[in-house]
Amino acid sequence: MNLENSKAQMRKGILELCILGIIDAEKEVYPSDIIARMKEAELIVVEGTLYPLLSRLMKGGLLDYSWVESKSGPPRKYYKLTENGKLHLKELKKTWGTLSQSVATITQNTQNHE
Template sequence: MTNATEAASSQLRKGVVELAILALLHRGEAYGGEIVDRLAEHPGLAISPGTAYPLLSRLRKSGLITSAWRESPVGPPRKYYRLSPDGEQTFVDMARVWNGMKDDMDTLLGTDAPHD
């Protein structure tokens, strides 16, 4: 990938990863390391902790997620994140936007886009 492609795809991923984190937390609460690991299971969505933590901080500041410490079965307590009621609503809205966008993008890209 060239630098320009890299920058553009990171821009593109930023918004998508935000939705991915909301989707993940919609299924249940998770701690920071767990969020990074579970996104890494999907190579297209994999993000570094350096991307994940600022994003979590921003989501928390905008009131979409909340955080609370919980005892861990192994090691020290962990900080868990969950969706707030606002976050649940935003997730539903964003998922709807995404579904519309996904179909439109598929149509727009058509057969021009290489799949690999």
């Protein structure tokens, strides 16, 4: 039990939402794009975390991909949301809203003692 683990647990909670959100916003992205967008939002994600997650989302029918050639290296997998993926994202956003509200309710009474 340490602070870093606690923070990590929080980050885990929003990871999928953020990934899906980014793909939705960009229409089509490849993993490095996602990593870059995440970084812009101050969320550090590495390939070893991202790839397995994308695989799971694929398996779940939330994503689709197509190969696109690149001039700077090997071909890339460009991902986009399926209809199911959009629905899934919508639900996650709703859940996120509800949870945020819950946290707000709970922590509002906790006036910081500083």
